[in-house]
Amino acid sequence: MDRLARVFSQQDEFIVLDGGFRDEYETFKSLDSLPAEKLQRFQQLTVKLLEDLEQPHDREKCAETSRNLREEGNNMFRGSHDSERVLKACRLYTGAVFEAEDAKDELALAFANRGMALQEYGFFREAYDDCANALECGYPERLRHKVIMRQAHCAWKLQKIESLEEHLSCLEQQQLNETFLLQLEDLKEKLQLLKNQPKGQETQKGDDSRVLEEITTDPGQRGRYMVAKETINQGKIIFSERASCFVPLEQRLICQQCAASLMSAPIPCCKCHQRVVYCSRKCRQAHSAIHKYECAAYQRDLLKLLGVSHLALRLVLAYMPQMMPQLQDSTSAQEIWDKIINLAKTSDTGETAPEFLQSLRMVSHLEQASQAELVYHILCANLLQFYLKEHTMFFDQFRSASASTQEWQLITSALILRSAGQLLSNGHVGDALLPVGLEPNEFALLQPDMWQKPRHLKIGQLHNLAHSELITAINLPYLSLCNHACAPSIRTKFDGCSVVNYAAKDILAGEEIFNCYTRDYRNSLKLQRSEPLKEVYKFQCNCDKCTRTDPDQDYLSFHRYRCEKTNCRQKFLPDVEIQRNNLSWWLPSNADNPIICTVCKERQEFPWYNEFLDLIESFADSSQRHALFKAFDDLDKWLVDHHSLKRNLAEELITVCFVEIDEGTLLDEVEYENLARIIRKQLDGTAAQCGDTSMEYITQMTYLWDLIALKKCQSSKKEHLQLKGKLEYLASEHREVFLNYYNDFIEQQCK
Numbered sequence: 245m246d247r248l249a250r251v252f253s254q255q256d257e258f259i260v261l262d263g264g265f266r267d268e269y270e271t272f273k274s275l276d277s278l279p280a281e282k283l284q285r286f287q288q289l290t291v292k293l294l295e296d297l298e299q300p301h302d303r304e305k306c307a308e309t310s311r312n313l314r315e316e317g318n319n320m321f322r323g324s325h326d327s328e329r330v331l332k333a334c335r336l337y338t339g340a341v342f343e344a345e346d347a348k349d350e351l352a353l354a355f356a357n358r359g360m361a362l363q364e365y366g367f368f369r370e371a372y373d374d375c376a377n378a379l380e381c382g383y384p385e386r387l388r389h390k391v392i393m394r395q396a397h398c399a400w401k402l403q404k405i406e407s408l409e410e411h412l413s414c415l416e417q418q419q420l421n422e423t424f425l426l427q428l429e430d431l432k433e434k435l436q437l438l439k440n441q442p443k444g445q446e447t448q449k450g451d452d453s454r455v456l457e458e459i460t461t462d463p464g465q466r467g468r469y470m471v472a473k474e475t476i477n478q479g480k481i482i483f484s485e486r487a488s489c490f491v492p493l494e495q496r497l498i499c500q501q502c503a504a505s506l507m508s509a510p511i512p513c514c515k516c517h518q519r520v521v522y523c524s525r526k527c528r529q530a531h532s533a534i535h536k537y538e539c540a541a542y543q544r545d546l547l548k549l550l551g552v553s554h555l556a557l558r559l560v561l562a563y564m565p566q567m568m569p570q571l572q573d574s575t576s577a578q579e580i581w582d583k584i585i586n587l588a589k590t591s592d593t594g595e596t597a598p599e600f601l602q603s604l605r606m607v608s609h610l611e612q613a614s615q616a617e618l619v620y621h622i623l624c625a626n627l628l629q630f631y632l633k634e635h636t637m638f639f640d641q642f643r644s645a646s647a648s649t650q651e652w653q654l655i656t657s658a659l660i661l662r663s664a665g666q667l668l669s670n671g672h673v674g675d676a677l678l679p680v681g682l683e684p685n686e687f688a689l690l691q692p693d694m695w696q697k698p699r700h701l702k703i704g705q706l707h708n709l710a711h712s713e714l715i716t717a718i719n720l721p722y723l724s725l726c727n728h729a730c731a732p733s734i735r736t737k738f739d740g741c742s743v744v745n746y747a748a749k750d751i752l753a754g755e756e757i758f759n760c761y762t763r764d765y766r767n768s769l770k771l772q773r774s775e776p777l778k779e780v781y782k783f784q785c786n787c788d789k790c791t792r793t794d795p796d797q798d799y800l801s802f803h804r805y806r807c808e809k810t811n812c813r814q815k816f817l818p819d820v821e822i823q824r825n826n827l828s829w830w831l832p833s834n835a836d837n838p839i840i841c842t843v844c845k846e847r848q849e850f851p852w853y854n855e856f857l858d859l860i861e862s863f864a865d866s867s868q869r870h871a872l873f874k875a876f877d878d879l880d881k882w883l884v885d886h887h888s889l890k891r892n893l894a895e896e897l898i899t900v901c902f903v904e905i906d907e908g909t910l911l912d913e914v915e916y917e918n919l920a921r922i923i924r925k926q927l928d929g930t931a932a933q934c935g936d937t938s939m940e941y942i943t944q945m946t947y948l949w950d951l952i953a954l955k956k957c958q959s960s961k962k963e964h965l966q967l968k969g970k971l972e973y974l975a976s977e978h979r980e981v982f983l984n985y986y987n988d989f990i991e992q993q994c995k
C-alpha cells in the first residue's frame with residue numbers, strides 16, 4: 245500500500261482538474277494531452293510501480309513444500325481410514341496443491357492424491373475434478389490408468405453415464421493387471437445397471453413468475469425508484485438477481501466464479517500465487533475470460549490495493565465484449581464515448597434489459613467527490629488501463645475495430661473510472677456464514693473437528709458456523725434501483741453471486757420499495773445514518789423515520805435504563821445530545837462517554853457490568869456459574885426491555901459457554917436449561933431489533949439448534965418447525981448443511 249501511496253502522491257501533481265470534473269472521458273483526454281515529456285514522466289512512475297510489484301518465484305521451493313505436505317497427507321491417509329483422518333489428509337493434500345503453484349509434476353501428484361482422499365470421504369464430484377486436474381497437469385503416463393479408474397468410479401457414483409462410458413472405453417484400450425481388469429468388469433456391470441434405471445421425473449416448476457414491481461422515475465434528485473405493482477405480503481419473494489461481476493473482499497478465498505465459500509477441494513490458479521481459487525473446473529472454465537486479464541495483476545498482488553476500482557475493472561472486462569457490436573464501427577474515441585453515453589440514456593430500465601446496459605445507467609456522483617478522492621480514482625483507472633496494455637492481451641480484441649488502439653486505451657481508462665464512480669453509490673457487499681476464527685487460507689469443509697461426512701456436521705457443531713462475514717463486493721444493477729429509506733421494505737438474501745429479495749413487511753400496491761444503504765432505524769441514530777448518506781450517496785434522507793418528531797425513538801427503545809441511584813430508580817432514555825450521539829458506552833472507544841440519568845442528572849457507574857464480565861471470565865469454575873446465570877437475570881433491573889447491551893452480554897455469555905462445552909466441560913441439567921433460556925431471550929431481543937429472519941438471528945439460532953440436537957434442553961415440535969422455517973433465508977450451500985443437521989439430529993425429536 246505504501247508503495248502505491250508514494251507513487252500516487254508523485255503522480256498527483258500531473259492531474260490538473262482546472263474548471264472541475266467534466267466527465268471521465270474529458271479527464272483522460274486532458275491527461276493524454278499533457279506535454280510529451282510530462283506524460284512520459286507520469287507513465288514512467290506507473291511502469292516502475294508495476295515492476296516493483298513483481299514478486300520473485302522459486303519453483304524448486306514450491307515443489308519441495310508441496311512434496312512435504314503431500315507426504316504428510318500420505319502418512320495420514322495410509323493409517324486407518326476413519327473419516328477424520330481422511331479429511332485431515334484432504335486438508336494436507338489441499339496444502340500440497342496450493343504450495344505446488346506451477347511446479348506441474350508436484351501439482352499433478354497432489355491433485356491425484358487429493359482426488360483419492362476426496363473419493364474415500366465421499367466428495368465424488370470434487371474427486372472427479374481432481375482426477376481430471378491431475379491428468380491435465382501431466383500425471384505420469386504409466387500410472388494414468390489408476391486415475392482414470394478412479395474417475396470412472398466417481399462418474400458411476402455421480403450417475404454420469406456418458407463420462408463413465410468414455411472412461412471405461414479408454415481403460416479398455418490399456419494394458420491392465422488382473423485387479424484392474426476386475427474393477428473394469430465391475431464398473432461395466434454398474435454402467436449397464438445405470439442405463440437400465442428408469443429416468444427420474446422432470447420436476448415441474450410452478451409458474452409464479454408474475455412481476456410484482458416496476459421502475460418509476462422522479463425527475464428530481466430521487467431519480468429512478470421501485471414501486472409495488474400490487475400488494476406484496478411480508479415474506480414473499482419480490483425479485484431475484486444474479487450478478488456476473490463481483491470481487492472477493494479482503495482477498496478471501498471464495499470461488500471467483502460463483503462466490504461459493506464452502507469448498508472441499510478448492511482449485512487454485514497455479515500462476516497467481518494462491519490468490520485465486522475456484523470450487524470446480526466448470527467455474528474455472530467459466531471465469532477464464534476474465535481471469536486471463538487479471539492473472540498478471542494477481543501475481544503482483546496489485547488488485548487488493550485498488551478497492552472499488554477492482555470491481556470497476558471487472559465490469560469493463562465483462563461488459564466490453566457485449567458492447568463491442570455497437571461500438572466497433574466508431575472511428576474515434578469521442579464517437580465511441582458518445583455512443584456509450586447515449587446507450588446509458590436510453591429509457592429501457594427493466595429487469596430484462598441486459599446487465600451491461602443496466603450497469604451503464606447507474607448513477608454516479610463523481611462530480612461531487614473531493615479533489616483527493618477524484619484524483620485517487622483517476623490514478624487507479626490509469627494504472628489498471630496501463631496494466632492491461634503492458635501485461636495482458638486485452639487490447640487485441642479491438643484490432644478489427646475502426647478506432648485505433650490508443651483511442652480504445654483512452655475509452656478503457658474512462659470506463660474504469662466511470663464504473664468506479666457508479667459503484668461508489670451503487671455497489672453492494674454480500675455476506676456469508678463462515679466458521680469462527682478460520683484462517684484466511686483454510687477452508688470450512690476441510691475442518692476435521694466439524695464434519696462427520698460430506699456436508700453433514702458432527703452433533704453439537706452447528707454453532708461453529710455462527711459467524712457472518714462480508715465476503716464480496718458485488719454489482720447488482722437491478723437491486724441498485726431501489727432508493728433508500730431507514731426502514732427498508734426488503735430483506736436481501738445473498739446466495740453466492742445471486743440475491744433474493746423478500747418483502748420485509750406488507751407492501752401496498754403503488755408503495756415504493758426501499759432498500760436501506762446503512763444500518764437501519766432500529767440499529768442507529770439518525771445522525772449516524774445521515775453522515776454516510778450525505779458523504780457517499782449525496783442526499784439527505786427524508787424518509788418517514790427521519791422526518792417524524794422523534795426520529796430516534798426506535799433506536800432509543802433498545803437503550804432504556806433504570807437509574808441505579810437509590811433516590812431515583814426511574815426509567816430513563818439517555819439524551820442523545822448529551823451522550824454525543826453515542827450510547828454504546830461499553831465499547832472501549834466510547835469509554836469517556838458515560839451515561840447520565842435524565843431524571844436525576846446523575847452519572848451511572850454500572851458496577852454490575854464489570855462484575856458480570858468477571859463472572860464470565862470464571863465460567864470454567866462450576867461454583868461461579870450459578871451466580872453468572874443469576875447476574876444475567878439481574879441485568880433486567882437496570883437494562884429495560886430488549887436493551888441492546890443485554891443482547892451483547894448474552895452473546896458473550898453464550899460464546900464462552902460453548903467454548904467450554906467444545907473443550908469438554910459438561911454442564912448440569914439446570915445449567916443447560918439456563919443456557920437455553922438465555923439463548924431464547926437473546927433471540928427475542930434480536931428479533932425485536934434486527935428482525936427474526938436477519939443474519940444476526942440465524943447465527944444466534946445455531947446455539948439453540950445445538951442444544952436441542954444434544955438433547956440438553958426441553959423444546960417443542962412447534963419450536964423446531966419455527967427454527968426450520970428460517971432456513972429459507974440462508975444461502976443454498978449453507979441451507980444444505982443446516983437441513984442435513986436438522987434431519988440428522990433434530991427431526992427425530994419431533995416424533
Ligand SMILES: C[S@@+](CC[C@H](N)C(=O)[O-])C[C@H]1O[C@@H](n2cnc3c(N)ncnc32)[C@H](O)[C@@H]1O
Nearest residue numbers: 465466467468607669670724725727728781783
Ligand atoms: C443506488 S442509487 C438508487 C437508484 C437511483 N435513484 C437511480 O436513479 O439510479 C442511489 C442514488 O439514488 C439517490 N437516492 C437514493 N435514495 C434516495 C432518497 N431516499 N432520497 C433522495 N435520493 C435518493 C441518490 O442519488 C443515491 O446516490
